[in-house]
Amino acid sequence: MRGPLSRRVHTPIRQKAWYERDGGQRLAQDKERIASSFPGLTYAIDEETHQVSLHGIMTLLADCGIATSLHLRIVFPDDYPEHEPRVYDVAQRFPHEADRHFYPDGQLCLWLPPESRWDKQDPDGLCRFLEEVAVFLDQQLTCDALGGQKWPGKQRSHGDRGYIEFIPECLGGNERLLDALGPTLANRSGIQRNSPCPCGSGKKYKRCHLDVVQEIGQKIGWTRLYALFARQSASSPDK
Amino acid sequence: MYDGFPDDLRALCFKVDEGIYQVQYVSSTDLDELLRAYALPWRRDVSITEVENDKKRFPLNRIRYSSAETPIDLDSLSIYNSKRVLAASLFADVSGFTRYIDAATSEEDQQTALRVFHAIRKETARVIKGDFNGLRIQYQGDRIQGLFHLPQDDAGALVKKAVEAAAGLQASMEHTLKACLPEAGDLHLAIGIDLGTTLVSRLGARGQRDRICLGAAVENAARLEEQSEGGQVGVSREVFSLLPDDLQLCFTYSAKARGYIATHFTTEQIERVEKATRIYGAGAPAFVHAGATGVTISSQESTDARTIIPARPYADKAEGMV
Numbered sequence: 001m002r003g004p005l006s007r008r009v010h011t012p013i014r015q016k017a018w019y020e021r022d023g024g025q026r027l028a029q030d031k032e033r034i035a036s037s038f039p040g041l042t043y044a045i046d047e048e049t050h051q052v053s054l055h056g057i058m059t060l061l062a063d064c065g066i067a068t069s070l071h072l073r074i075v076f077p078d079d080y081p082e083h084e085p086r087v088y089d090v091a092q093r094f095p096h097e098a099d100r101h102f103y104p105d106g107q108l109c110l111w112l113p114p115e116s117r118w119d120k121q122d123p124d125g126l127c128r129f130l131e132e133v134a135v136f137l138d139q140q141l142t143c144d145a146l147g148g149q150k151w152p153g154k155q156r157s158h159g160d161r162g163y164i165e166f167i168p169e170c171l172g173g174n175e176r177l178l179d180a181l182g183p184t185l186a187n188r189s190g191i192q193r194n195s196p197c198p199c200g201s202g203k204k205y206k207r208c209h210l211d212v213v214q215e216i217g218q219k220i221g222w223t224r225l226y227a228l229f230a231r232q233s234a235s236s237p238d239k
Numbered sequence: 240m241y242d243g244f245p246d247d248l249r250a251l252c253f254k255v256d257e258g259i260y261q262v263q264y265v266s267s268t269d270l271d272e273l274l275r276a277y278a279l280p281w282r283r284d285v286s287i288t289e290v291e292n293d294k295k296r297f298p299l300n301r302i303r304y305s306s307a308e309t310p311i312d313l314d315s316l317s318i319y320n321s322k323r324v325l326a327a328s329l330f331a332d333v334s335g336f337t338r339y340i341d342a343a344t345s346e347e348d349q350q351t352a353l354r355v356f357h358a359i360r361k362e363t364a365r366v367i368k369g370d371f372n373g374l375r376i377q378y379q380g381d382r383i384q385g386l387f388h389l390p391q392d393d394a395g396a397l398v399k400k401a402v403e404a405a406a407g408l409q410a411s412m413e414h415t416l417k418a419c420l421p422e423a424g425d426l427h428l429a430i431g432i433d434l435g436t437t438l439v440s441r442l443g444a445r446g447q448r449d450r451i452c453l454g455a456a457v458e459n460a461a462r463l464e465e466q467s468e469g470g471q472v473g474v475s476r477e478v479f480s481l482l483p484d485d486l487q488l489c490f491t492y493s494a495k496a497r498g499y500i501a502t503h504f505t506t507e508q509i510e511r512v513e514k515a516t517r518i519y520g521a522g523a524p525a526f527v528h529a530g531a532t533g534v535t536i537s538s539q540e541s542t543d544a545r546t547i548i549p550a551r552p553y554a555d556k557a558e559g560m561v
Binding site: 036037038039040058059060061062063064066067068098099101102103108109110111112115117127128130131132134135136138139141142144145146147150151152153154155156158159162 | 410414488489491505506507508510511512514515518519520522525527529530531532533534535536537545547549550551552553554555
């Protein structure tokens with residue numbers, strides 16, 4: 001005879017989607033702020049995939065009164081608000097090219113990942129993020145006004161070069177320091193916490209540049225950082 | 240017309256292009272013969288007498304012109320009271336209007352076309368006179384001629400004003416008129432501008448005087464307008480060289496037009512180019528306000544705006560960039 005337990009069907013316990021956690025507080029909070037600051041955008045939730053997105057129009061107003069409507073799709077990652085949403089130029093209003101800081105699928109390349117301005121702790125973070133998006137799109141319109149050839153303002157180089165520009169800035173633009181810490185950043189020095197700091201200060205590494213190296217590694221991601229230095233080393237074997 | 244000519248008139252013409260003929264030089268003897276053959280009333284001796292009389296009526300010592308420190312009162316001008324000023328001439332033509340009129344075959348379409356025509360004339364004149372303190376010299380069909388002569392003898396300020404007026408005209412056409420009259424959707428303005436010494440007067444019989452502008456810059460502005468396409472603004476080399484650096488960025492040289500051309504040149508574009516210098520080029524903060532009507536991004540601080548130093552965009556080619 002089979003007991004009642006034998007008839008039980010084991011269904012996997014579904015982890016709550018981000019918008020269901022804490023009684024849906026974060027989504028409700030975001031919705032309210034979006035409704036007042038970006039009323040052209042509306043939420044869509046796919047109940048099957050649990051993907052949340054914002055669709056609609058962001059309107060940029062020029063001082064002369066001319067309004068430019070831009071059709072956007074903002075997709076939230078599964079671990080939102082841990083990571084920032086992705087934004088897409090749906091109507092292909094701008095050329096989806098690297099030099100215009102777009103991926104081929106229309107995703108905006110807002111910033112170098114370690115320079116992200118996303119603040120997961122900020123309850124108004126989504127509106128702040130969309131304001132950054134608005135500035136990016138305003139720069140796109142300005143770029144069009146300049147003939148589409150010249151990016152208005154500062155920008156990062158593409159690919160690895162963007163990171164190569166970023167790392168010395170973390171070291172205060174000190175090229176000599178970069179040369180000294182390079183092997184450590186590339187995980188090739190085998191340095192210990194109590195070893196003398198490679199910068200030549202005479203202090204122990206843990207009391208000198210350990211924190212800075214840790215910060216760079218955490219911002220970029222250790223795997224990416226090592227791969228970056230490996231590619232650099234392969235492309236210029238003399239270094 | 241050529242097909243309707245009698246053989247002796249056809250013999251005076253030569254073909255320039257397919258369907259286009261030009262009358263060749265006609266000697267005085269041939270002309271007199273033609274006048275007699277076709278019993279035309281024009282007489283050489285009478286015409287010569289008229290010109291001689293005009294010379295006596297308008298002796299050179301009575302024909303005067305002066306400069307202008309204040310806006311020229313066009314109604315007060317005559318052959319005895321003309322103005323000679325450094326001025327920016329502007330011609331704006333409605334590109335596509337002939338095609339639009341040709342396509343309007345029903346009575347209702349023709350009425351709509353006339354309403355559009357009236358609205359464009361009125362709005363372009365309002366922008367030139369009302370928004371930029373220019374002079375509306377005359378309408379020529381679907382074309383308007385404007386003139387900017389103040390501040391007096393300030394070439395840089397004159398071209399800036401004329402170019403801003405051109406941007407205002409384009410913005411008005413593309414945003415205001417089309418919003419009110421969607422049927423004007425395919426119409427665009429082609430604009431030409433040049434700067435130079437210009438004689439401004441009013442000639443003709445009393446009560447039927449035409450406002451006229453004479454000068455090389457007037458002709459060149461008209462030529463640049465003809466060389467520009469709908470939505471474009473063409474300026475001469477001199478106008479381009481006098482523009483502020485940021486405005487120059489909007490123009491590219493065109494060998495065909497023998498001048499500099501800006502496309503989609505509106506007030507908004509000027510604002511954006513200035514913004515490129517003031518905020519983005521200078522690494523200055525942008526003041527961003529998001530609200531019910533949209534997002535404004537300004538270089539001017541305001542209480543309800545957030546301060547954002549523009550980020551440095553990036554593209555990761557390693558992740559599938561093209």
